[in-house]
Amino acid sequence: MTVLSESIPSTTEHHAHPPRGHGFSRDRLETGFFTIARRVVIVLLLIITVFPFYYMFLLSIRPLGDVLRNPGALWPAEFDIGPYVEILLPVTDGGQGFGSFMLNSLILAGGTVAATLLLAIPGSYAVSRLRFFGRRQVSVLFLAVYLFPSILLAVPLFVFFTRIGLRGSLIAVIIVYISQTVAVSVYMLRNYFETIPVSLEESAALDGCSRLGTMWRISLPLAMPAIVSNGLWVFMVAWNEFLFALLFLVEDRDRWTVSLGLSQLTTGSLDVPTTVLMAACVLTTIPIILVFFVSERLLTEGLTSGAEKG
Amino acid sequence: MTMSELPGAVGAAPGSPPPGVPRKGTRPRVGAMRRSEARTGIALISPTVVIVLVVVIAPLLWSFSLAFQRIRLINLRDAGIIGEYSFDNIIAVVNYPGFLEVVLTTLTYSVLGTAGSVTLGLIAALALRRTFRGRGLVRTFMLLPYVAPMVAVAMLWRTLLDPQFGFINHWGQELFGWDDPIGFLSNSSTALATVIVFEAWRQFPFAFIFLLARLQAMPGELEEAARVDGATVSQRFRHIILPQLLPTIAVLAVLRFIWTFTSFDEIYLLTRGGAGTEVISVRVFDFLTGRGDIGLASAQAMMIAVILVVLVGIYFKFTAKRQQDFQ
Numbered sequence: 001m002t003v004l005s006e007s008i009p010s011t012t013e014h015h016a017h018p019p020r021g022h023g024f025s026r027d028r029l030e031t032g033f034f035t036i037a038r039r040v041v042i043v044l045l046l047i048i049t050v051f052p053f054y055y056m057f058l059l060s061i062r063p064l065g066d067v068l069r070n071p072g073a074l075w076p077a078e079f080d081i082g083p084y085v086e087i088l089l090p091v092t093d094g095g096q097g098f099g100s101f102m103l104n105s106l107i108l109a110g111g112t113v114a115a116t117l118l119l120a121i122p123g124s125y126a127v128s129r130l131r132f133f134g135r136r137q138v139s140v141l142f143l144a145v146y147l148f149p150s151i152l153l154a155v156p157l158f159v160f161f162t163r164i165g166l167r168g169s170l171i172a173v174i175i176v177y178i179s180q181t182v183a184v185s186v187y188m189l190r191n192y193f194e195t196i197p198v199s200l201e202e203s204a205a206l207d208g209c210s211r212l213g214t215m216w217r218i219s220l221p222l223a224m225p226a227i228v229s230n231g232l233w234v235f236m237v238a239w240n241e242f243l244f245a246l247l248f249l250v251e252d253r254d255r256w257t258v259s260l261g262l263s264q265l266t267t268g269s270l271d272v273p274t275t276v277l278m279a280a281c282v283l284t285t286i287p288i289i290l291v292f293f294v295s296e297r298l299l300t301e302g303l304t305s306g307a308e309k310g
Numbered sequence: 311m312t313m314s315e316l317p318g319a320v321g322a323a324p325g326s327p328p329p330g331v332p333r334k335g336t337r338p339r340v341g342a343m344r345r346s347e348a349r350t351g352i353a354l355i356s357p358t359v360v361i362v363l364v365v366v367i368a369p370l371l372w373s374f375s376l377a378f379q380r381i382r383l384i385n386l387r388d389a390g391i392i393g394e395y396s397f398d399n400i401i402a403v404v405n406y407p408g409f410l411e412v413v414l415t416t417l418t419y420s421v422l423g424t425a426g427s428v429t430l431g432l433i434a435a436l437a438l439r440r441t442f443r444g445r446g447l448v449r450t451f452m453l454l455p456y457v458a459p460m461v462a463v464a465m466l467w468r469t470l471l472d473p474q475f476g477f478i479n480h481w482g483q484e485l486f487g488w489d490d491p492i493g494f495l496s497n498s499s500t501a502l503a504t505v506i507v508f509e510a511w512r513q514f515p516f517a518f519i520f521l522l523a524r525l526q527a528m529p530g531e532l533e534e535a536a537r538v539d540g541a542t543v544s545q546r547f548r549h550i551i552l553p554q555l556l557p558t559i560a561v562l563a564v565l566r567f568i569w570t571f572t573s574f575d576e577i578y579l580l581t582r583g584g585a586g587t588e589v590i591s592v593r594v595f596d597f598l599t600g601r602g603d604i605g606l607a608s609a610q611a612m613m614i615a616v617i618l619v620v621l622v623g624i625y626f627k628f629t630a631k632r633q634q635d636f637q
Contacts, residue, residue: 030543041437042448048511049454055477056466072480119361122354131344132351138359145366147565149572151591152615155598155607156369156376163386179365182358211350240459242575247599259461263579266465274469281462292457296450 053285060084060279067275083279086272091253096272098280100254101261108170108257109238112177113231119182121227124189125215129198139190142183150180150243158247167248170255176244181234188233192226193219232295236288258284376608383602399609406606408588413617416589419506419577420570426510428562431517432555436547439525449522456515464579467508471495501585505577509570517562524558525551564625571621572614590614 059067063080066073089095127135157176161167196219204214220227245260256264262280265272272280378395403409434452438445455463470477471494479491494504533550541549574591577583583592590613597607 027540027542034543038437038440041433045434045437046448046451049451052463052466052470053454053458055470056462059469068475071475071477072484119358123358126351126354130347130351130354132348132355135351135355138355141359141362145362147568148366148370149568149591149614149618151572151574151594152373152611153366153369154574154594155604155611156373157365158598159376159381159386159604160369160372162383175361175365179361183362183366186358236457240461242461242579259459262459262461262465266468274472274475277465278469281465284459284462288457288459289454292453293450296453 056278056281056285059275060282062275064273064275080275083273083275084283086276087279087283096261096265096276096280097253098258098261098283101256101258102283104170104255105239105257105259108173108177109235111170111174112181112238113234115174115178116181116185116234117227117231119178120185120189120230121220121223122215123182124186124193125219127186128190128193129201129219139187142187145179145183146187154243154247157244161248168252168255170249173244173248176248177238177241180241181237185230185234188230189223189226192223196222229295232291236291239288373608374612376604377612378609379605381604383604386604399605400612402606403609403613411586412588412590412593413613415502415587416571416591418502419509419587419589420567422506423509423513423570424563424566426506427513427566428517428559430510430514431562432521432559434514434518435521435525436551438522452518453515455512460512460575461579463512464508464576468495468580471504495581496585498586501581501587505580505587508580509573509576512576513566513570517566520558520562521555524555528554560629564622568618568622571618590617 058074058076060083061079061081062073062076063078063082066078085095087096087098089097090100091097126132127139153176158167161172166172200222201214201218204218205211209217239257240259241257242259242263245257246263249255249257249260250264258280262277262284265277265280377399378397380394380396380398438449438452469475471479473479473491473493473496476491478494479488482488483491492500494500528551533546536546536550572591573589574595577587577589577592578595581587583589583596590610594607594611594614597603597610
């Protein structure tokens with residue numbers, strides 16, 4: 001209501017005095033201002049989003065002494081890959097054993113992706129294509145789980161897995177990660193299945209394909225872009241996860257993930273130099289950036305376009 | 311699943327649109343078809359439902375029960391559903407030193423962090439609304455803070471803000487003539503503000519993607535008409551664009567508030583809850599691992615759920631009418 005009553009006078013006023021012809025009208029002034037402001041904002045946004053990551057990489061390849069003397073340098077005067085050697089070498093060889101952390105993260109993330117997709121693909125197909133009792137309730141339940149904060153689950157899951165003696169095992173962490181991702185995966189894949197025309201599956205059925213055969217031969221290949229990008233999303237979630245890795249795995253260094261290992265590098269007993277810390281940050285971030293660039297492209301490609309022709 | 315069901319499948323879907331009115335003679339077959347469809351559906355969805363029930367719903371309910379029992383990590387063997395129930399943990403949590411400060415810090419952190427991330431996301435979305443060369447790449451770069459691993463960006467910020475060898479303090483002293491380096495994350499006058507800025511930086515891409523998508527889906531006619539009528543850029547934003555974005559902004563604000571209110575990683579990694587930045591979730595973690603007091607940790611976690619449910623409930627009560635208008 002207030003919006004209307006405010007806007008009416010201003011528009012009628014401009015009717016009476018059209019902006020054209022007035023050299024310094026408010027419109028031209030504002031247009032000019034916002035054209036410049038937009039460019040400034042884009043540059044500032046690029047600085048705050050890209051520069052920190054450039055700086056992370058920069059510190060990781062500069063010699064420590066150089067960094068301590070001049071922390072404000074914007075490009076490297078000398079190169080030193082020593083930090084990468086120190087961070088990757090096993091503990092027995094005087095390094096930090098980050099290679100084994102990366103392997104653990106890879107096992108965890110890979111296991112979570114496989115298990116989540118194995119559950120979510122049939123589940124999302126069922127929710128989008130088949131009519132069964134409770135279909136709606138299931139969707140609501142999954143959406144609620146998406147909003148659900150993991151800190152509320154931290155205590156009971158910690159207690160439960162301690163009690164059954166599985167805390168500290170990678171399998172327990174994978175189970176927890178599945179529960180964090182599967183509901184959202186079903187939700188995302190369901191949305192994609194709904195964009196695939198049912199008529200394709202009906203044609204397959206007419207040609208004598210069974211329901212599971214249709215799902216396997218028609219729906220699954222068509223949903224591949226969504227499945228791949230969903231799998232990459234799950235990978236990112238599992239690779240980045242920190243709270244449950246900290247709660248479940250912190251006691252055994254051999255089971256540390258990259259996120260957990262990185263966070264432990266700065267605690268009292270293992271105070272590593274800044275350059276080594278930044279090298280670890282780079283190694284933690286690079287797989288995610290790669291996965292992100294791949295999945296962004298996949299998401300924008302639609303494979304169904306033109307599938308229904310003829 | 312078998313060949314014999316297929317004629318029913320083909321006939322049921324496109325042939326008879328009103329599902330309640332099957333054609334004469336086909337009824338038994340459609341019924342059998344529907345039953346088999348329902349069976350397949352339940353079979354395909356149940357593994358997921360079981361996982362969610364076992365690893366999310368059951369632990370949540372159990373957590374409520376734990377909050378009313380006296381259980382420590384040492385006497386874990388006795389932990390179960392049946393035990394001696396009392397309100398001791400709740401009373402202990404409320405009387406624990408700094409309870410009110412922690413709740414207020416959590417509220418300040420989540421309200422300002424949400425406002426910051428949504429505002430920055432809105433500014434970014436407006437700036438990237440019109441096409442220009444390289445926009446796709448800029449848009450991808452905008453998402454970096456959001457997708458990068460939390461631990462890595464937290465360590466990066468700690469390095470950048472370090473009082474001794476940090477980039478920010480170096481240039482602050484060089485360019486702006488700061489007398490002394492600022493301990494952004496260790497000084498109680500700056501720590502909370504710093505973690506709020508971090509939260510806004512980390513989470514703005516989330517608001518940005520949704521607001522940009524909404525902006526690009528907006529029909530141009532209304533804005534064009536306003537432009538022809540002489541509305542300036544700011545007037546068009548205020549009266550045409552913003553009202554259309556408000557529903558999206560409202561949803562984003564609620565989501566971000568819920569997630570910020572319960573977030574643990576950011577504060578734990580940046581300050582460990584020191585310098586006046588202790589939030590409820592960090593306290594839950596400390597009760598659980600530091601003191602090994604499961605009952606106390608559960609009671610504190612329950613407090614998060616209760617405050618959240620009350621706040622979100624109030625929000626929906628106030629906006630229920632407006633929500634109906636939009637639908």
